[in-house]
Amino acid sequence: MVTEVQKNNNVRKSWSSESAFIASMAAAAVGLGNLWRFPYIMGENGGGAFVVAYLLALIIVVFPIMVLEVAAGRMAQGNTIATYRKINRFGAFYGWMVVLITMAITSYYLVITGWTLGYATHATGNNLQDFNDFTDGYNSLWFFILVTLLAATVLIRGG
Known part of the structure; x- marks a missing residue:
């Protein structure tokens, strides 16, 4: 899924395809906890109404944060620590x-x-x-x- 790309005499890792990147982000967003707990929590909290609230939370909260993290990482072109260091000294x-x-x-x-x-x-x-x-x-x-x-x-x- 990840390939090496040479840019300005520096070798850095890059996704092999856009679909591999999207699949990885979807897996990170869904997570293992959602797979085993979701049916139980849905049944305990109102079924379809819970699914609507859950999907709204994903769209309103999770998706924008994921896009922000990806954009910050692309802008900084560094690891997690270097990316946040560029944003603020703390x-x-x-x-x-x-x-x-x-x-x-x-x-x-x-x-x-x-x-x-x-x-x-x-x-x-x-x-x-x-x-x-x-x-x-x-x-x-x-x-x-x-x-x-x-x-x-x-x-x-x-x-």
């Missing part, structure tokens, strides 16, 4: 906060992905356990490490 602090929050959220999803991979692995091996029994001990840690290494490998290779 922006580097905010940029570091964004990086730290992203790391915290990513660790949360890596744990859940590790649980999913581990539980699926045990289930296909006909070793289906209660989830509480599965998460006792070091099962969660080993699958978290495995998923983290797999994700790091994909990122390092530019996937």
Whole structure:
């Protein structure tokens, strides 16, 4: 999805296509939490009326912020910290906060992905356990490490 582009003797990463960029932004906007929690929250909060309010919030709040972040990144042509530093002298602090929050959220999803991979692995091996029994001990840690290494490998290779 990401390719290297040479500009003014500097090599920087760039999206391979507009559709790859749009797919990535859509995935970031929707998120994993929306996939597993959305049906439950919709049922608890009024069904169709909740969907209308949810879509309005996406259009009015989320989409403009996403466009603003993309525009700022394109303008600054730097990483998160450098981009916010160019906006304001205290922006580097905010940029570091964004990086730290992203790391915290990513660790949360890596744990859940590790649980999913581990539980699926045990289930296909006909070793289906209660989830509480599965998460006792070091099962969660080993699958978290495995998923983290797999994700790091994909990122390092530019996937």
